[in-house]
Amino acid sequence: MKLYYKAGACSLSPHIVALEAGLDIAIEAVDLKTKVTETGANFLEANPKGSVPALALDDGTVLTEGAVIAQYLADLAPASGLIPAAGSLGRYKVLEWLNFIATDLHKGFSPLFNPATPDDYKTVAKQNLDRRFAYLEAVLADGRSYLTGETFTVADAYAYVVLTWAGKVGVDLAAYPKLSAFFTRVGQRPKVQAALKAEGLLAA
Known part of the structure; x- marks a missing residue:
């Protein structure tokens, strides 16, 4: 492959x-x-x-x-263990996360990478991302290590990659300590x- x-x-x-x-x-x-x-x-x-x-x-x-x-x-x-078995509820929870990351997080960053995006709209895009980050912060507030619990899945890999873009477009994750800890935790995996x-x- x-x-x-x-x-x-x-x-x-x-x-x-x-x-x-x-x-x-x-x-x-x-x-x-x-x-x-x-x-x-x-x-x-x-x-x-x-x-x-x-x-x-x-x-x-x-x-x-x-x-x-x-x-x-x-x-x-x-x-x-990167994805649960087909047909299991755990599988659909991971797919739910993949869709959220793709449509809300990934696409949320797109206007910030486009030099043609007006500054006013970039401000709106950052505000939209902030709401998504707040949601992730709330999910991680229960102490879980990864998005669906204690097992690293494909959703965590995708979320990590998207979050690496934050610093490149002037988005600060410091206001979200649980999310920042998640980002660091995944980034340290061998x-x-x-x-x-x-x-x-x-x-x-």
Whole structure:
């Protein structure tokens, strides 16, 4: 398998999941402006959407959409506990979190990365994110280590990656101590550190 990625983008989430699952996976960086990979390949041939992540399977099939790829990878290693069994309530709770992160958190950051976004709207976007952070703070206030309890799941990997963007757009998590502690806790996991190093985001 090969994961197409851009360092620090949402593709970092399935990269973390793959390492946490102990899967043998290759990675190939993509220049999202030129749509050319680090080997000189035309990325649009692998993923016509032009976005990362994309996962090329050994049979030539290509999966896209980070939350889906993370589920697929986790299901390849059920003993990892990264996602509960299909049909279980625990599975749907993790999927609930994946959808919240994708639609409320991930997309909430999008206007802040767009240089064309008016400053007034950026202020509104930050206020919207603050409400999402407050919700996460309240959930974590019961002392749980991760979003669904004491087991690290694909949802935690995705949430962590999105939260790494906060400092890049001038959003301060200091007002949310439980959320900040969660961010630090996930960031210290050995496989998370390994993914960051592999993408050049952390000194080797």
